[in-house]
Amino acid sequence: xxxxxxxxxxxxxxxxxxxxxxxxxxxxxxxxxxxxxxxxxxxxxxxxxxxxxxxxxxxxxxxxxxxxxxxxxxxxxxxxxxxxxxxxxxxxxxxxxxxxxxxx
Amino acid sequence: xxxxxxxxxxxxxxxxxxxxxxxxxxxxxxxxxxxxxxxxxxxxxxxxxxxxxxxxxxxxxxxxxxxxxxxxxxxxxxxxxxxxxxxxxxxxxxxxxxxxxxxx
Numbered sequence: 001x002x003x004x005x006x007x008x009x010x011x012x013x014x015x016x017x018x019x020x021x022x023x024x025x026x027x028x029x030x031x032x033x034x035x036x037x038x039x040x041x042x043x044x045x046x047x048x049x050x051x052x053x054x055x056x057x058x059x060x061x062x063x064x065x066x067x068x069x070x071x072x073x074x075x076x077x078x079x080x081x082x083x084x085x086x087x088x089x090x091x092x093x094x095x096x097x098x099x100x101x102x103x104x
Numbered sequence: 105x106x107x108x109x110x111x112x113x114x115x116x117x118x119x120x121x122x123x124x125x126x127x128x129x130x131x132x133x134x135x136x137x138x139x140x141x142x143x144x145x146x147x148x149x150x151x152x153x154x155x156x157x158x159x160x161x162x163x164x165x166x167x168x169x170x171x172x173x174x175x176x177x178x179x180x181x182x183x184x185x186x187x188x189x190x191x192x193x194x195x196x197x198x199x200x201x202x203x204x205x206x207x208x
Contacts (some may be wrong), residue, residue, distance in 0.1 A: 003117065009110045010131055012141050013162050013202045020145040020200070023127040027114055037116050041124040058117050096124070098117045 005029065005037075018045050024101070033104075040097040044090065051103045052085040060097035065090040109133065109141075122149050128205070144201040148194065155207040156189040164201035169194040 011026040015036065022045065024038025040062070059077035067088045075081055077098070083089045115130040119140065126149065128142025144166070163181035171192045179185055181202070187193045 004113045004115045004132075006113045007111055008114055009108045010112055010114050010129070010141060011108045012204055013107065014127070014141070014143045016143055016145075016200060020124065020127075020143070023118070023124075023143050025114070025129050025141060028108075037114060037118070037129060039118045039120055039124070039127050041120075096120060100116055 005035075017047075018043065021045060022047075035103065036101045038099055038101065040091065040093045040099070042093050042096060044092040046088055046090050047083075048088045049083050049085055053083045054080055054102040055083065056080045056100040056102060058098040058100065060093065060099075061095040062097055063092045063094070109139075121151075122147065125149060126151075138207055140205045142203055142205065144195065144197045144203070146197050146200060148196040150192055150194050151187075152192045153187050153189055157187045158184055158206040159187065160184045160204040160206060162202040162204065164197065164203075165199040166201055167196045167198070 005027055007030050009028040015024045015026065021043040022038060022040045024036040027035045027037055057075055057077050057079050061076050063072040063074050064081055065072045066083060109131055111134050113132040119128045119130065125147040126142060126144045128140040131139045131141055161179055161181050161183050165180050167176040167178050168185055169176045170187060
């Protein structure tokens with residue numbers, strides 16, 4: 001996996017969620033695909049999804065519970081998880097997560 | 105001022121400083137120039153500089169005291185300040201700062 005995106009556009013201003021527990025920057029690839037690169041600090045948060053998302057974890061450790069599920073699943077850097085659109089998921093970040101979020 | 109950088113490379117993994125009070129992503133322009141885009145959450149921090157830096161503030165409000173100075177200077181989004189290399193500065197962030205850091 002490449003450690004960087006090349007030939008992309010990056011929005012200068014960050015997206016700051018949950019008082020800064022999650023900070024991301026929006027990236028647009030040459031083909032128009034939008035992604036975000038970000039960090040989630042240790043915390044337990046609930047994220048809403050508009051489009052379906054694949055969270056690609058670069059580094060860190062978390063537990064995730066998708067809406068409507070009663071079990072938590074553990075993920076670490078090198079793994080990914082999918083969340084459906086128009087939904088939400090709980091995420092408990094144990095070690096700071098570095099991620100790429102893929103939409104759609 | 106453009107709200108985004110175009111045709112750049114972005115390192116996927118963020119730079120996380122001071123327990124997440126400062127989160128940035130490294131961007132490399134087509135000509136090889138390196139910059140960072142980031143956020144500083146409300147806090148008082150001391151940043152060391154290697155290269156000289158120009159901090160371009162996109163949004164927010166802070167006070168800055170360069171090393172060796174005894175006075176603080178206030179800056180807001182739309183303004184910039186310069187810090188010399190091999191030095192440091194104190195920064196009190198009053199409202200979350202969104203910035204572009206230009207090196208060298």
